[in-house]
Every structure is written in C-alpha cells, then in structure tokens.
Amino acid sequence: MTVSVLVVDDSAFFRKRLTEILTASGQIRVVGVAANGREGVELAESLRPDVITMDYEMPVMDGISAVREIIKKRPVPVLMFSSLTYEGARITLDALEAGAVDFLPKNFEEIAQAGSGLQKTLVNRILDVAGSRPASRLPSSPKPALSSSPPAAKRPAPERQPARRRPAPPDGTKDNTVATRPKGRKTPAQHYAIVGIGTSTGGPVALQRVLAALPASFPAPIVLVQHMPASFTPAFAERLNKLCRIEVRQAVDGEYLRPGLALLAPGGKQMMVENRGGQPRVRILPGDERLNYRPSVDITFGSIARAFPGKGLGLVLTGMGADGREGCRMMRQRGSPIWTQDEKSSVIYGMPMAVEKAGLSDEVLALDEIGPRLVEGVC
Missing domain, CATH: 3.40.50.180 (Methylesterase CheB, C-terminal domain)
Structure with missing residues (x-):
C-alpha cells in the first residue's frame, strides 16, 4: 500500500529533495507541496494525505500554528523537521504538544547526500507513523506556585496487601519463567522503591x-x-x-x-x-x-x-x-x-x-x- 505525503517547507530545495527521496522509495507518493503553513493547512484539507512533513519556521503561518489548525480539522500524523539546538528542541516540543507525532533533524547537507542515513531514516519514519494516532493537544497547566497555606488533605492510602511472589526453584537454578496474573486484575497497592x-x-x-x-x-x-x-x-x-x-x-x-x-x-x-x-x-x-x-x-x-x-x-x-x-x-x-x-x-x-x-x-x-x-x- 502506498503512503501519500504532503510536504510543507519554505525552502524550494528542501521540498524538491524530499519529493525525490520519498518518491524513489517506491512506497511513498508525494501528493502535494506547500511553501508556508497556510498553504499546508489548505492542502491538508483538500488532499487528505496519510502523513504531512512540516517545517517549523515559515512565512505567513509557522509550523506549530499549522499543526494546530490541521489537527483541529482532521487528525493526521505530522512529522516535524527540527534543528538540533536547545531552541529547536523547545519549538519541537511545542509542536508535539500541538499534535505532531514525531520529529527529525533538518540537515540540508545530509539530506542532499545520496544514500545518507537521514534519507533512509526519513522513509522508514514516514512509513512507521502513517498508521499512528495523533495525540490530542494538552492544555497548559504550569506548576502551582508555592503557598503558605496548608496543603490539601491526602486521600487515605488503600489498604496495603502483600504482592504475590513466585517461590524460588528448589534446585537453586535461575527461573526464566514469568508468572501471569488474570487480565483486568489490579496489582496490589504497595510502596515501590x-x-x-x-x-x-x-x-x-x-x-x-x-x-x-x-x-x-x-x-x-x-x-x-x-x-x-x-x-x-x-x-x-x-x-x-x-x-x-x-x-x-x-x-x-x-x-x-x-x-x-x-x-x-x-x-x-x-x-x-x-x-x-x-x-x-x-x-x-x-x-x-x-x-x-x-x-x-x-x-x-x-x-x-x-x-x-x-x-x-x-x-x-x-x-x-x-x-x-x-x-x-x-x-x-x-x-x-x-x-x-x-x-x-x-x-x-x-x-x-x-x-x-x-x-x-x-x-x-x-x-x-x-x-x-x-x-x-x-x-
């Protein structure tokens, strides 16, 4: 089965190379390209691709805003391209929170080299995420500030029960079996180290x-x-x-x-x-x-x-x-x-x-x- 992909990137070189690499795989078909986030949102709705690759810094509409719009209208796996810097990490984490499913480093030099590891990783990653379920967005909930007011009362802990343990083999040999528990049964409450x-x-x-x-x-x-x-x-x-x-x-x-x-x-x-x-x-x-x-x-x-x-x-x-x-x-x-x-x-x-x-x-x-x-x- 062929996976359809929409490429969203403001670099004409990057759009061209991605299209060449993905098409050459024989398993992926590039159904459209967009030069900014707004075009990406519109094409995502009209073309309904299986996967979208998305740059994060683009004119008209940035990648994170585009991901939010796309996920809101029709959840689809979005693979972000990111720079391997601290700031790039922060932006990528924002994109993942907005609904993107995964990310890859954006390396112009490596993407240009025939047979590079990044090219192989790109194809495999797109095939892997094609059947994924984009996570819904998370509301921001910053850690509450410290307060002088007394903490809320803790809920009483459930009565602790001893965890089931399998007896050691009588001959002292290593036991490579794994005990099973009935499905749906909760493990006993206990304090874990x-x-x-x-x-x-x-x-x-x-x-x-x-x-x-x-x-x-x-x-x-x-x-x-x-x-x-x-x-x-x-x-x-x-x-x-x-x-x-x-x-x-x-x-x-x-x-x-x-x-x-x-x-x-x-x-x-x-x-x-x-x-x-x-x-x-x-x-x-x-x-x-x-x-x-x-x-x-x-x-x-x-x-x-x-x-x-x-x-x-x-x-x-x-x-x-x-x-x-x-x-x-x-x-x-x-x-x-x-x-x-x-x-x-x-x-x-x-x-x-x-x-x-x-x-x-x-x-x-x-x-x-x-x-x-x-x-x-x-x-």
Whole structure:
C-alpha cells in the first residue's frame, strides 16, 4: 500500500529533495507541496494525505500554528523537521504538544547526500507513523506556585496487601519463567522503591499527562527513559518540571534518588540505577554505538531489576519498536509488576504491544488512567 505525503517547507530545495527521496522509495507518493503553513493547512484539507512533513519556521503561518489548525480539522500524523539546538528542541516540543507525532533533524547537507542515513531514516519514519494516532493537544497547566497555606488533605492510602511472589526453584537454578496474573486484575497497592517509565514516539505528551497527575508528595523516585537526541532532553526536563508538581530534572552521574523526584535519562547516553548501602543513585554511561537506542529502556529497567528485586514498578508507554521488553522481562523475573499503555491511547502501539504480547504486562491502562492509577497504587 502506498503512503501519500504532503510536504510543507519554505525552502524550494528542501521540498524538491524530499519529493525525490520519498518518491524513489517506491512506497511513498508525494501528493502535494506547500511553501508556508497556510498553504499546508489548505492542502491538508483538500488532499487528505496519510502523513504531512512540516517545517517549523515559515512565512505567513509557522509550523506549530499549522499543526494546530490541521489537527483541529482532521487528525493526521505530522512529522516535524527540527534543528538540533536547545531552541529547536523547545519549538519541537511545542509542536508535539500541538499534535505532531514525531520529529527529525533538518540537515540540508545530509539530506542532499545520496544514500545518507537521514534519507533512509526519513522513509522508514514516514512509513512507521502513517498508521499512528495523533495525540490530542494538552492544555497548559504550569506548576502551582508555592503557598503558605496548608496543603490539601491526602486521600487515605488503600489498604496495603502483600504482592504475590513466585517461590524460588528448589534446585537453586535461575527461573526464566514469568508468572501471569488474570487480565483486568489490579496489582496490589504497595510502596515501590522506584518507578521506571520508558517511552518513544508520542512519549513527550504521554509523559506530561502521566507526571502532571502526580502530587508533589509522590512517595517513590521515578526514572524516565525517552528516546530523544542529546540536545533535546535538557529542554524536555525543564518543560516537565514547569508543568508537574513533582520535581523533574535531567539526570547527572551519581545523583541520588529520592521520593518526588523524576530523573530523565540524557539523550545519547545510558542511565543505570544502583543501590549500594541503602543509598540508591543513577549512573550515566556513554552511549554504546552498537546499541540502537541511547538511552535504552532495556538497560535502565535491567538495572532496576538488579538493584531493586521485587521492589520496582515498570511502565512502558507509546513508542515504536520493542525497547523495554527484555528489561520488563528481567523485572518480572525478579518479582516486580509491569504496566503498559493500551493500544487505543497509544500514538504508536509498538513498545507496549511487545511487552503485552510477551505476557509481561500485569495491567493494561489507557493513558489518562495511568497517573491516577499510580497515585492509587503507590501513594
């Protein structure tokens, strides 16, 4: 099946090269080109493409405003082009919040080279997002200012029940099986030593929705793994920190974990959790070029399994591929529960589907259920 694409960019060179690259793939048909956001909105309505590529800085109407208009009229996957700078990251995050599903770096030099990696990535990304579900826009809800008034009374925590644990094999060998729980059953409420959340495509909006639902007094530390370039993660951590009651920061090597703090893995690196002498902290390691994902959910979740056996909670949200499945397997083998986002609310049902199909998911939840469920099951 051929995927139809609308290209929106104010650069005639970029429009021409994108059209050539996409057409040469044999799987994509460029049905129209637009030189500004206003033309893009009009052509999106008349041509009804499967995917739209969108620049962010254009005359007449900028890319973010165009995305808002397009999503309002007919949700369609929009792939943004962005500069790999701090300011480019902030603009791209605004575009994702407006409804774009993903982004790629805008590199004129690389896009001009025949057979470049960016060209292959572009074609594959368009084919991947063609069947995605654009996320609805989020209202702005900045973190409330500190007040001298007393905090609202906390809801009584549900009665805690001991989590089910599988007995160790009698011969002392490693147990590679994974216990299953009846679908639809909630895992028992308990205090987790750590919560790990992994995500990719659609993750920035999903993480914002989940974390914004948590109180400042959330009793467990959180580690976040979002597939994102190194230049983007500082701006993303700052955005989350402004919009959430809990504190959110980009992790630094050796930083200690504590309740009410969420640490975001730096782009291009790997984040591991260690627990020595009762003082849990994160270690930030160089990104190994042999690994597809930097950061990788598998690596972070695997370290949680080793550092906090049976005391962690893993969540896998929207994203392409299967990163996180093996990390979830390790956590489940050590007795920790796993939750996944459901298909209907996922932008791309890849990562959570891989976990669910492997029989590793204890609870499958809609995106807007995850934050309240965390409060109910952890606080």
